[in-house]
Amino acid sequence: MKVAIIGVGQTSYGNKKHQSIDELVFEATKKALDDSGLEREEIESVVTAGSDALDGRGISNMVIAGGSGAYLKDEVKVADGGIYGLILGYLRVASGVFDNSLIVSWTKSSEVSTDLVSNLSFEPLYLRSCGLNSITSLALQTSTYIGRADVKDEDAAKVVLKNRENGLKNPLSHPLQKPSIKEINSSRFVSYPLRESYLPPESDGACALVIASKKRAKSLKKNCAWILGLGWVIDEYYAGDLIVETRHGVSLPLLKRSSEMAYKMAGVENPISEIDVAEVSDVTPYHEMMIYEALGFCRDREGKVLIRDGTTKMGGGLPVNPSGGILSSNPIFTSSLVRVAEGALQVMRKAGKRQVKNAKVALAQGFTGMSTQGSCVVILGS
Amino acid sequence: MKDDLIFIAQRWDIEFKHAAGETASTFFKAIMQRREILGRLCPKCKRVLLPPRSFCERCFVETSEWVKVGGEGKIQSFTIVYEKFEGLPPPPYAIAYVLLDGASTAMVNFVKGLDLNNLDQAIKKIKIGAKVKVAFKRKREGRITDFWYELV
Numbered sequence: 241m242k243v244a245i246i247g248v249g250q251t252s253y254g255n256k257k258h259q260s261i262d263e264l265v266f267e268a269t270k271k272a273l274d275d276s277g278l279e280r281e282e283i284e285s286v287v288t289a290g291s292d293a294l295d296g297r298g299i300s301n302m303v304i305a306g307g308s309g310a311y312l313k314d315e316v317k318v319a320d321g322g323i324y325g326l327i328l329g330y331l332r333v334a335s336g337v338f339d340n341s342l343i344v345s346w347t348k349s350s351e352v353s354t355d356l357v358s359n360l361s362f363e364p365l366y367l368r369s370c371g372l373n374s375i376t377s378l379a380l381q382t383s384t385y386i387g388r389a390d391v392k393d394e395d396a397a398k399v400v401l402k403n404r405e406n407g408l409k410n411p412l413s414h415p416l417q418k419p420s421i422k423e424i425n426s427s428r429f430v431s432y433p434l435r436e437s438y439l440p441p442e443s444d445g446a447c448a449l450v451i452a453s454k455k456r457a458k459s460l461k462k463n464c465a466w467i468l469g470l471g472w473v474i475d476e477y478y479a480g481d482l483i484v485e486t487r488h489g490v491s492l493p494l495l496k497r498s499s500e501m502a503y504k505m506a507g508v509e510n511p512i513s514e515i516d517v518a519e520v521s522d523v524t525p526y527h528e529m530m531i532y533e534a535l536g537f538c539r540d541r542e543g544k545v546l547i548r549d550g551t552t553k554m555g556g557g558l559p560v561n562p563s564g565g566i567l568s569s570n571p572i573f574t575s576s577l578v579r580v581a582e583g584a585l586q587v588m589r590k591a592g593k594r595q596v597k598n599a600k601v602a603l604a605q606g607f608t609g610m611s612t613q614g615s616c617v618v619i620l621g622s
Numbered sequence: 623m624k625d626d627l628i629f630i631a632q633r634w635d636i637e638f639k640h641a642a643g644e645t646a647s648t649f650f651k652a653i654m655q656r657r658e659i660l661g662r663l664c665p666k667c668k669r670v671l672l673p674p675r676s677f678c679e680r681c682f683v684e685t686s687e688w689v690k691v692g693g694e695g696k697i698q699s700f701t702i703v704y705e706k707f708e709g710l711p712p713p714p715y716a717i718a719y720v721l722l723d724g725a726s727t728a729m730v731n732f733v734k735g736l737d738l739n740n741l742d743q744a745i746k747k748i749k750i751g752a753k754v755k756v757a758f759k760r761k762r763e764g765r766i767t768d769f770w771y772e773l774v
């Protein structure tokens with residue numbers, strides 16, 4: 241059964257100290273409902289996606305149930321990144337059991353040391369005491385990539401600049417200044433080879449989507465984002481299991497696999513020419529280039545070419561991250577759902593100043609796990 | 623209410639006693655008592671898994687025997703950390719995934735014995751493919767931090 245995104249709601253991203261966590265969720269949920277044209281009473285199922293450890297609240301979906309519109313409804317939570325909420329919501333509607341679903345994810349980075357939470361997220365016997373957190377894990381992955389793909393500092397800086405420039409056109413973006421290439425490339429190393437300027441900000445924010453069956457979506461007579469394809473797959477837990485193979489193959493083999501699953505379902509044969517816009521998880525500029533390769537936008541080790549020739553800039557053949565991406569706004573657990581929301585806005589032609597002209601097919605990509613062990617791809621169509 | 627908002631400071635301070643189980647206990651005891659790094663062999667794909675596990679997730683069978691791996695190996699990925707992160711050691715320090723001789727999977731740990739204050743000098747030595755050896759703490763406690771890597 242076909243399923244469409246019929247409503248998108250986002251808070252702005254940044255430090256949201258004027259709102260408690262459930263107020264943040266309420267704001268995004270209300271906006272998504274208003275955008276969909278559905279009343280809360282009409283919502284049949286709710287999927288929430290949050291991290292108890294980041295929230296500092298156990299079973300935190302109980303706290304936010306009210307704000308997510310779930311009172312007296314079938315609510316279920318995923319403890320993975322927000323994009324998994326979309327997948328579960330999709331499956332529930334596609335099954336025919338529910339006519340529609342509301343999906344919401346939230347993160348309040350400003351309330352906690354996210355570095356400590358990411359360190360504590362590691363398995364305690366073999367990994368947690370070895371200097372690992374989210375940033376050092378991404379740095380380890382990046383060192384392998386730089387070694388095999390001959391990517392330069394300048395290439396990374398260009399990714400940062402592209403996404404931050406795009407972010408300046410996004411009224412929801414975390415408030416940031418536009419850096420110069422020189423500033424980016426002279427920024428100190430936090431965890432070599434990652435510079436401070438290569439890392440996303442830490443943002444608060446919430447994002448909600450309303451999705452509905454074909455029948456319901458058609459009856460609304462408005463622009464929808466049709467979910468044409470989905471793919472998701474989980475990697476081996478221990479990053480060292482795959483590392484030996486990734487030194488000699490594509491950098492993100494599991495993302496490649498999930499994209500193939502999504503392309504097959506959506507009937508996409510030549511991604512670079514069939515996809516009009518992509519929102520991907522640029523957790524570092526190097527990861528954006530690895531993602532191009534895994535998604536088949538270019539050949540292995542040629543992600544840098546798409547940055548050098550401007551293909552993925554606004555106005556290029558395949559703009560990537562017109563919203564500014566994660567490098568502009570990073571509500572950590574929610575960032576992957578934001579990719580879907582932004583992809584949906586593009587094909588609904590509601591992306592305002594960040595709209596890609598004639599965007600008919602959008603790709604959204606999300607990660608979960610410290611070393612990108614979980615990879616999801618969603619293809620959306622107008 | 624613009625600037626006089628109230629924040630409620632809280633901590634999660636919970637003690638856990640994580641069971642290492644028989645497989646990890648054997649691995650840690652070999653490090654502690656004999657300065658040996660032991661991997662587990664998967665009877666199906668023949669990979670020697672490090673860190674050792676009682677089952678192979680690819681083949682979904684129980685691993686069958688202990689294999690002593692070599693005390694040397696090659697760096698597969700690395701980072702040098704210059705930031706003080708909450709929960710992590712004072713910087714600078716280096717960590718690397720190392721494929722030890724005889725193992726099929728790389729295992730992460732600290733790389734010590736290298737001056738990291740000058741990055742340009744450090745990355746001439748610590749790099750992908752560089753040879754390292756395992757070094758052990760004198761007083762070992764049955765923890766992963768009982769050993770580290772050193773460049774050879």
Ligand SMILES: [Zn+2]
Nearest residue numbers: 664667678681
């Ligand atoms: Zn096996």
